[in-house]
Amino acid sequence: MSRWLLLLVLAGALATGCARLGGEPQQPSHNAALQVTAERTVGQTFEVRGSGVAGVDLLVATFSQPADPSGTLEVVLRDAVGGAEVAVAEVPGGDLADNSWVAVRFDGAQEVGGRPAVEVRWDGASPVALRANVPPDPLPPDVLVNDPYPFGELVLDGELAAGDLAFRVVGADGLAAAPRTARGLVGGLLRGLAGTPAFAVLWLVLLSGCAALAVVGLRRGRRDA
Amino acid sequence: VPDRKAAEVAGPRAARGSSPEGARARPTARVLERVVPAPLRDPSLRWPLLGWLGVGLAVRLALMPFTVSADLLAVYWRSHLIAYDGQVFGSYLVNMGAHYTHALSLRLFGFLLPPPDELWTDPWWWSDSGALSAQVQREVSTSDAAFQTLFALKLPYLVADIATGLLLLALLAGAGAAWHRRRSATSEAAYRAEMAPTIDPLLLRRAWAFWMLSPIGLYASYLFGRYEALAVVFVVAALLCAERDRPWWSAVLLGIGVTMRAYPLLLIPFFALVVFRRPLQQAAWGAVALAPFAAVMASNRLLAGTVGELSRLQDFATGSTFFAITLPVDAEGQLYLFFLVLLGVLGVLAGRSWGWWGSAPLRRDLWLWLLLVHACLFGAATFAAHYFMWFTPFVAIALARRPEWRGVLPLHLAQAALVLALTDLLGGPGTLLGLFEPVHPELATSLPNLREAFLTGGGQRLQLVGLVRSAFTVVTVLLVAPAVAELAGRARRGDRAGERTAR
Numbered sequence: 001m002s003r004w005l006l007l008l009v010l011a012g013a014l015a016t017g018c019a020r021l022g023g024e025p026q027q028p029s030h031n032a033a034l035q036v037t038a039e040r041t042v043g044q045t046f047e048v049r050g051s052g053v054a055g056v057d058l059l060v061a062t063f064s065q066p067a068d069p070s071g072t073l074e075v076v077l078r079d080a081v082g083g084a085e086v087a088v089a090e091v092p093g094g095d096l097a098d099n100s101w102v103a104v105r106f107d108g109a110q111e112v113g114g115r116p117a118v119e120v121r122w123d124g125a126s127p128v129a130l131r132a133n134v135p136p137d138p139l140p141p142d143v144l145v146n147d148p149y150p151f152g153e154l155v156l157d158g159e160l161a162a163g164d165l166a167f168r169v170v171g172a173d174g175l176a177a178a179p180r181t182a183r184g185l186v187g188g189l190l191r192g193l194a195g196t197p198a199f200a201v202l203w204l205v206l207l208s209g210c211a212a213l214a215v216v217g218l219r220r221g222r223r224d225a
Numbered sequence: 226v227p228d229r230k231a232a233e234v235a236g237p238r239a240a241r242g243s244s245p246e247g248a249r250a251r252p253t254a255r256v257l258e259r260v261v262p263a264p265l266r267d268p269s270l271r272w273p274l275l276g277w278l279g280v281g282l283a284v285r286l287a288l289m290p291f292t293v294s295a296d297l298l299a300v301y302w303r304s305h306l307i308a309y310d311g312q313v314f315g316s317y318l319v320n321m322g323a324h325y326t327h328a329l330s331l332r333l334f335g336f337l338l339p340p341p342d343e344l345w346t347d348p349w350w351w352s353d354s355g356a357l358s359a360q361v362q363r364e365v366s367t368s369d370a371a372f373q374t375l376f377a378l379k380l381p382y383l384v385a386d387i388a389t390g391l392l393l394l395a396l397l398a399g400a401g402a403a404w405h406r407r408r409s410a411t412s413e414a415a416y417r418a419e420m421a422p423t424i425d426p427l428l429l430r431r432a433w434a435f436w437m438l439s440p441i442g443l444y445a446s447y448l449f450g451r452y453e454a455l456a457v458v459f460v461v462a463a464l465l466c467a468e469r470d471r472p473w474w475s476a477v478l479l480g481i482g483v484t485m486r487a488y489p490l491l492l493i494p495f496f497a498l499v500v501f502r503r504p505l506q507q508a509a510w511g512a513v514a515l516a517p518f519a520a521v522m523a524s525n526r527l528l529a530g531t532v533g534e535l536s537r538l539q540d541f542a543t544g545s546t547f548f549a550i551t552l553p554v555d556a557e558g559q560l561y562l563f564f565l566v567l568l569g570v571l572g573v574l575a576g577r578s579w580g581w582w583g584s585a586p587l588r589r590d591l592w593l594w595l596l597l598v599h600a601c602l603f604g605a606a607t608f609a610a611h612y613f614m615w616f617t618p619f620v621a622i623a624l625a626r627r628p629e630w631r632g633v634l635p636l637h638l639a640q641a642a643l644v645l646a647l648t649d650l651l652g653g654p655g656t657l658l659g660l661f662e663p664v665h666p667e668l669a670t671s672l673p674n675l676r677e678a679f680l681t682g683g684g685q686r687l688q689l690v691g692l693v694r695s696a697f698t699v700v701t702v703l704l705v706a707p708a709v710a711e712l713a714g715r716a717r718r719g720d721r722a723g724e725r726t727a728r
Contacts, residue, residue: 023667026677031356049667057681103681133356143352148359168677181668188665189291192372199337199373203290210283217276221430224269 022050022177023184026168027149033061033129034156034165036073036122042130043119043155044165045081048112050180052172053077055089055105056118059131059166060096067096071124075104081117082158086110093124099131109172117155118167134163262395270426274394274433278387281437285386288447289379290372292660295350295358296611297450298365301378304328305345316351318525318533322484322517323452330381337377339370359655366663375450375663382446385454390436392461393618396468397429397625424625432625435634439621440641445611448660453614456486460595461618463489463496467591472500476510480517487534488602488615490518494571495598498578499591507578549607563605570597573716583716590715592622593708600705604698610648610656613640627707636704643697649675650690 025046034042056075060067071093077086087106096102122128132154135146149164171177193200257266264270303314304327313321331338338344344365350357365371436442445453459482466475479496482489493514497507525533552560574594577583586594596619602608603616620637623630649657653674661669679686 023665023671025667026670029356029359031353097683100683101681136353140352142348144348144350144357144361146353146356146360148356148363150360150363168680181671184668185661185665188668192290192663195369196373199290199370199376203286203372203376207283207286210279210286213279214276214283215279217272217274217279219276221273221276224272 022171022173023181024049024169024171025149025151027133027164028059028166028168029133029148030059030131030166031146032132032134033063034132034134035127035129036120038121038123041119041121041155041157042132042165043081043117043158044167045115045117045152045155045160046149046167046169047115047151048169050171050173050177052109052111053106053116053169054109054172055103055170057101057103057168057170058120060098060100060102061129061131062096062098063127063129064098065126067093067128068124068126069094071122071126071128073102073104073128074121074123076119077106077110077112078117078119079112080115081155081160083117086112086116093126093128096128103170105170115152119155119158131166132163133166134161262391262398264394264398264426264429265391267426270429273430277430277434277437278390280434281390282387284438284443285383285447288443289383290376291664292448292450293362293366293371293375293663294449294451294655294660295354295362297375297378298362299358300324300452301327301331302345302349305331305341308332309341309345313525313528315529315531318529318531320452320484320486321521321525321533322481323455323486326381326455326485327452330378334377334380338374339368344374363662363666366666371663379447379450382450382452382454385458386442386446389454389458389461389618390433392458392465393436393621394429394433396461396465397424397432397622425628428625428628432621435624436617436621439614439617440638441610441613441644442617444645445614449611449656451611453486453611456482456489457614457618458482459485460489460492460615464592464595464618467496467500468588470588472510473513475500476513477517480514483514483518484521487518488612491567491602492595492598495574495594496591498571498574499586499588499594502578502580502585504579546607550605563601566601566605567598570594570601577716590712592619592626593712595619596623596708597705597712600701600708604701607694610644613644616640623708630707633704636700639700640697640704643693643700646675647690647693647697650679650686650693651676653677
């Protein structure tokens with residue numbers, strides 16, 4: 001039994017390691033690279049979960065060449081699309097790698113609410129793009145319009161556009177968000193079951209029956225042995 | 226033993242009883258005898274086995290309604306065309322046996338599902354699967370009847386999974402087979418007399434408990450929601466028939482397994498070389514095993530004008546997994562490790578089967594060869610975590626039949642942990658804890674996962690992937706080392722008595 005427990009703990013430890021516990025937004029899928037320049041900004045709106053925003057991770061493309069090391073990727077956090085600037089972070093071009101996620105961190109946790117936006121621009125000699133999930137242009141008939149993150153939208157040159165960046169927001173709560181997450185998951189489970197009461201009853205009856213069979217069977221087996 | 230002898234001496238009529246009640250009960254008893262594996266009819270084993278069945282079912286029920294994956298929805302979307310429109314999805318005619326099974330399941334369990342037009346919307350994500358599948362999956366996850374829907378969609382996997390467990394019980398209570406055929410021996414004492422020398426009941430319970438709680442089995446069928454169990458049940462059934470001297474049924478069942486997932490194609494030569502000695506018989510066996518696959522190809526041709534798998538070989542990404550691990554060569558071309566190992570094992574077996582060297586392989590050792598083939602497959606190729614369910618029946622058999630291989634369970638659990646870690650590194654969060662999206666879409670994707678932990682870590686993630694993959698291969702080699710030693714030792718010693726039995 002101790003060996004089983006040890007292996008379970010090891011498996012749990014292997015599967016752990018991320019502190020983004022508060023349900024902060026993330027959207028990893030992409031099908032396009034949107035080029036950013038000093039004049040052309042690309043961004044994303046999102047809903048804040050938890051008490052603030054510590055940073056954002058973005059998926060960068062440098063078109064199979066090193067990014068200009070003297071260039072700078074500037075990320076501005078605004079309180080809304082076209083709204084007031086809340087924080088700015090800069091990443092040197094030397095830290096950008098093709099098709100890799102780059103960590104952008106603001107100077108401390110930023111308290112923003114509602115639906116803020118990040119806005120990205122690149123000032124450098126080599127081309128740099130951000131990976132995004134966007135609908136084809138023109139949109140053919142009989143296909144879905146891309147909207148993988150329903151709580152925000154892509155922003156092109158300060159205007160909302162269809163689709164979403166490949167991004168994830170890093171919250172300020174860290175492990176402190178774990179109880180809230182646990183409560184949220186239990187609440188979601190109960191709400192889902194309450195939404196289909198007939199199924200919930202059937203499922204609980206079946207589950208109880210199996211549990212009873214387990215208890216009775218294993219007890220009788222031990223007694224007979 | 227006296228009871229057994231008494232049953233044999235008394236003959237069928239005495240054992241069946243001569244009263245009218247006995248005669249009336251006979252058909253039911255016969256059906257039960259055929260359907261319920263012998264260990265479940267043994268009073269000393271029945272309750273502990275039922276107890277573990279209860280544990281296994283409770284765990285399965287606890288997982289089924291709450292997880293979703295794009296793979297689960299994709300196969301059902303294609304199958305809904307068969308079930309409701311009488312069409313096949315012409316651009317993906319792969320594993321059609323599984324698709325027909327899913328279509329049947331949609332009809333059987335349709336009363337638990339929302340109306341088809343609500344659930345299987347059109348357009349689906351096919352125009353750009355990578356970009357659109359997440360949002361379609363989210364729509365299903367956030368629908369009112371999500372839990373009930375997911376529960377119903379996984380029911381065929383539950384049926385196949387439990388059926389595989391029962392087949393394993395029947396397989397492991399090997400001597401029960403002789404008893405099974407001799408219908409006279411209906412007394413429990415006769416059963417025990419037959420079974421006792423073959424297998425320790427404790428080992429049987431261990432294998433059953435393992436099947437009920439196999440981490441990879443639970444992951445594949447109930448967390449990730451893949452139909453691997455549909456193929457596994459036919460592979461185990463084929464093995465059972467091969468061991469019980471029903472080689473042609475074995476061929477048919479393995480052939481049906483090929484229509485569920487194409488991978489049992491790899492097993493056909495191994496089965497053929499063990500169950501028969503003469504090349505003509507082996508070729509005939511192979512032809513029978515390929516017949517269901519050929520029938521599906523023919524039906525694809527009729528229904529959609531293309532044969533399916535065969536026409537996709539040139540662009541079929543999954544096939545590339547067999548070519549993924551290579552040995553460098555200082556010239557053009559490279560050595561593919563999987564084919565190197567697989568052909569090596571096949572060559573050794575063929576030589577023994579055709580009498581070129583060593584002793585002839587025994588039918589009772591078929592599972593050892595299959596364990597070895599599966600170890601080659603997973604140790605020398607790349608794969609998704611749910612594929613690893615193909616390996617698990619052989620772990621259960623090893624636990625019961627080879628208690629002297631003491632490391633099987635811990636090594637397999639290490640394999641499972643490494644496979645899941647690899648999945649989380651490559652595909653997280655949507656392939657492990659993120660599968661719980663229906664419980665809470667935002668929070669489920671933020672549960673801890675290894676991929677995110679290393680997301681901005683540059684090459685660290687790939688290095689860790691390499692380390693985990695290497696560790697998995699080492700653990701796999703350690704797990705099958707006793708099987709290799711046993712097969713090699715037997716080849717040297719010879720086994721004339723066993724050879725006669727196999728013939």
